[in-house]
Amino acid sequence: MGLEGSRIGPDRSVGQLSAGGVVTVALATLNYGWSARMIANNTKDIKGVKVHWASVSAPGQVTVRIETDDGAGKPSGTLYDANAVLTGQVPAAGVQSFTFAVLPTTARTVGTAYHLVIETTTGGTTQTLSSHLIPTNPANYPANALTSTDGTTYTAVTNAIPICSLVYDDDTEGASLEGLYPYYTTANNNIYGTNAAAIELTTQGTLTVNGIDCACLDIAGTPAGDLRVRIFDSGNNTVANSTLTLDKDMFVSGKGFIAYYGSGSEPTLTAGTYKIVLDSSASANSSNCFNVKRVTPLSTAAVTWMGTPNSTSDVTATPIVWTATSGSAIPLGLRISAITGGGSTYVGVVGG
Secondary structure (H helix, E strand, O other): OOOOOEEEOOOOHHHHHHHHOOEEEEOOOOOOEEEEEEEOOOOOOEEEEEEEEEEEEOOOEEEEEEEEEOOOOOEEEEEOOOOOEEEEEOOOOEEEEEEOOOOOOOOOOOOOEEEEEEEEEEOOOEEEEEEEEOOOOOOOOOOEEEEEOOOOOOEEOOOOEEEOEEEEOOOOEEOHHHOOEOEEEEEOOEEEOOEEEEEEEEEOOEEEEEEEEEOOOEEEOOOOOOEEEEEEOOOOOEOOOOOEEEOHHHOOOOOOEEEEOOOOOOOEEOOEEEEEEEEOOOOOEOOEEEEOOEEEEOOHHHOOOOOEEEEEOOOOOOOOOOEEOOOOEOOEEEEEEEEEEOOEEEOOOOOO
16 A cells, blocks of 8 residues: 555645635524534634634624534534623624633633534624535534524535634634634735746655645636646755646546656755745746645634745745735645655655
8 A cells, every 4th residue: 555645735625716706695684693613622712813804884783602513513502611602793894813701711612513603693784704615525514604583593505614713711723623714815925927926845754755746726718828737846946746737638627636747756855944936937827827726714823834935026036025814724735655664664644
């Protein structure tokens, strides 16, 4: 058994937000409700939560609660802790934090489902929540978004990963570790001329790379040039055998790619820091270019994905000046065929 299909890099759901965008839920009507079902992976108390309101005008009020599960995957109506509730909260456009007035003291049970519930108690004109994304790859079982029109009966949205973050009693944040999604929007990394986009990864052991994985690649207009993929070491030197040239006529916007190296000519990476670099020197402007998007988090404390996005306006410069965007991610990763360390070759599944 080999490492066929193994991957190192950000979770591929990063690319789903780039390709499919955020699904919103309108909560302006009295008694409308939204729930994020999660699975506890620690016993920490929940101090507060962070969500994103896509649009707000003349808002009403909402109640924010953390509830137990009813045994059938729905909110039970019972608080997990008597203090895990806020009433009379007014939605505000953008990222909004809700912190409980008194810290809950009830330890959650690892492996047990809980629900973040937001219900409208005073109707408003517009209060639209960034609710979830719907992946084409497997969802984050059993995490899921649910909605209600009466504040009592909740219905699960098919294959929906909830967008929110939990703030624990030690001020750390948990999102992806409990099946939730901590990103709410995207930003462009246009690839043309000397503009290049990259992701920086730190590897362990010695890796044989058999391909590059990009979960989403948008195309603006008609790029004049092909897309070049390279792996740079920490000194911005191109790793031997790591260059791939991808034909511009072979792409479909938003679909991404997995590009493989030829057998016998796969690059080898020893333990260290590397960049996967995308550029297209013959594509001349931002209206006709490739674009790999980075996703923006609710807060950098909530982020656990592997790899840091980098960009440069001149990939031909000496030295190259890279701009890192800490805490966010772009859907680039390495496909691995072998990992060697300590004299042994690993043949299990790795990566995100």
